[in-house]
Amino acid sequence: MIDTSGLKFDANGLIPAIVVDASTKKVLTLAYMNKESLEITLQKKLTCFYSRSRKELWLKGETSGNYQHVVSITADCDKDALLVLVSPDGPACHTGEESCFFNPVYEDESQNNFSYEGLMELIKGRKTNPKDGSYTTYLFNKGLDKILKKVGEESTEVIIAAKANDKKETIYEIADLAYHVMLLMTEAGISLKDIESELASRHVIDKKVKQEKMT
Numbered sequence: 001m002i003d004t005s006g007l008k009f010d011a012n013g014l015i016p017a018i019v020v021d022a023s024t025k026k027v028l029t030l031a032y033m034n035k036e037s038l039e040i041t042l043q044k045k046l047t048c049f050y051s052r053s054r055k056e057l058w059l060k061g062e063t064s065g066n067y068q069h070v071v072s073i074t075a076d077c078d079k080d081a082l083l084v085l086v087s088p089d090g091p092a093c094h095t096g097e098e099s100c101f102f103n104p105v106y107e108d109e110s111q112n113n114f115s116y117e118g119l120m121e122l123i124k125g126r127k128t129n130p131k132d133g134s135y136t137t138y139l140f141n142k143g144l145d146k147i148l149k150k151v152g153e154e155s156t157e158v159i160i161a162a163k164a165n166d167k168k169e170t171i172y173e174i175a176d177l178a179y180h181v182m183l184l185m186t187e188a189g190i191s192l193k194d195i196e197s198e199l200a201s202r203h204v205i206d207k208k209v210k211q212e213k214m215t
Contacts, residue, residue: 013034029100046069116182116192150183154177
């Protein structure tokens with residue numbers, strides 16, 4: 001637990017808290033805490049903030065169920081800002097978005113900032129806001145059966161490429177399969193977090209099995 005006595009709160013008794021998903025490292029929101037909300041956060045291990053508009057404390061998730069379980073809290077060099085790593089139960093934004101930061105202002109298109117999260121957001125965007133001429137939108141419009149057919153086709157292509165010991169082609173086909181699986185996930189309402197949690201649970205099981213074999 002951090003020593004809160006050295007933290008510097010502003011003239012209104014507040015300190016900014018940058019909330020980040022501990023798993024994806026995605027910035028979820030920027031909120032404010034006062035001494036009382038910080039104490040509640042440390043006690044409950046759930047984020048609690050001070051609402052500047054409502055002039056009251058609010059425990060994140062108390063009404064929505066989208067609690068943020070605190071993993072760690074770190075103060076910056078001046079001790080006047082906090083970095084809060086959390087494991088969220090759901091979207092951080094009241095709009096239903098995973099993060100409150102989703103309105104593009106500027107992006108250097110020469111930089112390749114690919115991420116699975118970014119691709120997933122693009123795919124979800126094509127479903128909620130269809131775009132003429134988009135292959136992704138086309139598949140969503142065709143429905144589940146078409147999407148499943150594509151997943152099956154791409155799985156077969158991966159097998160053929162791998163069987164031929166063609167590494168370059170196998171990589172290409174796996175990328176195609178990954179995209180279509182992510183499209184299926186979006187159609188089925190499955191998030192990257194859901195898959196990550198499932199894999200994490202299997203990792204624990206695998207470790208236990210290995211330990212049992214060693215004893």
